[in-house]
Amino acid sequence: MSDWREFDQNPVSHSAAHHLTTIGDLHDEVGYARVSDVARHLGITRGSVSVTLKGLRHRGLVVEDEHKHLSLSVEGQRIAQGIRTKRILIQALFRDVLGVPDEIAEQDACKIEHLISDMTAEAAGSLLEGLEDLSEDQRIRSLVESARSSSDSSSPFPDTATQQLANRLLKKAAAIESEDS
Amino acid sequence: MSDWREFDQNPVSHSAAHHLTTIGDLHDEVGYARVSDVARHLGITRGSVSVTLKGLRHRGLVVEDEHKHLSLSVEGQRIAQGIRTKRILIQALFRDVLGVPDEIAEQDACKIEHLISDMTAEAAGSLLEGLEDLSEDQRIRSLVESARSSSDSSSPFPDTATQQLANRLLKKAAAIESEDS
DNA sequence: TCGATGAGTTTGGCTACCCAAACAGGTTGA
């Protein structure tokens, strides 16, 4: 079994993840983010935020200007964007692929967004992109073509059971189609 | 946004989840589980396990016989089995549907197994069951039939983008098939 | 029988979070 304690040696904790994304969100939405704003947004006290941000400033993820306005460093932005992206992808994966209600999908995504590996998040993105593409007829056609040639490396799907599913469905559909008629 | 602090008010923590599943595993594999065995298995000290298990005994999830042998209560077994099931389903979801390498899928599953909602885990199970079914030609045929009628409530897939994908692929494949010939 | 070994517990220390409360500094309105 892989080391179960990798859990808490993540680059950013659940708490830190939400502090960072909140600062980013506030900055984008209202133009600034102060300790009190972050605290209100997260539902915790100013004191807690003050202490946590001291650590994040020290780690170079958050910077503070002369007006006590907080913003993310380049590295902080990179991390926050990564977490936001993972949250969205996981939520969409659970909602659109698994069929879980949006609210449940959001709760689950919120809990695991900072724990998911880049590779898994990217794979979810590829799958969802594939699903998205399918809503446009022209792309469906190219998908079908690539599924037919069965060795097209530019397939929007990773080489997974899902692609195999698509391939099998295509071939079997044609077979059954002719058989039935 | 749903309350981000639901994170740490889960029924069982990451640590507790692994203590419980370890006791269950050891009990099944070697017939007994002692504090030292659990500690060795988890890679932490006996002292840490001793303290943690005091809490789990107090919560009625772990019981200890006169020989200091640990086992899970009925409730403990229920929780451990739930976590094990979620770990397997999530790992399979990431590996077989997203195409992530097994090792990465396992690491990710280990981190989030105790955080995923029952509904999401069940939905993953349904999807995987559907993929499993597809490997048998007879079931593929019935899937295709149900996709054609497009209102079959007994479909092995939940009504999601994945089913819609299957439906679209089937319809479009037939259309393009005739168009090309 | 007695020392070594192993098992389980307890204790003090550490990190990471949270809170409440006290404190300090700036702004604002009467």
Next chain:
DNA sequence: TCAACCTGTTTGGGTAGCCAAACTCATCGA
């Protein structure tokens, strides 16, 4: 001008985990 208010920080307290180290007990072998 000055009290009321808002902001941010600090401090003491609490929980959850982890470790190292000391301690207790039981067992086992020479």
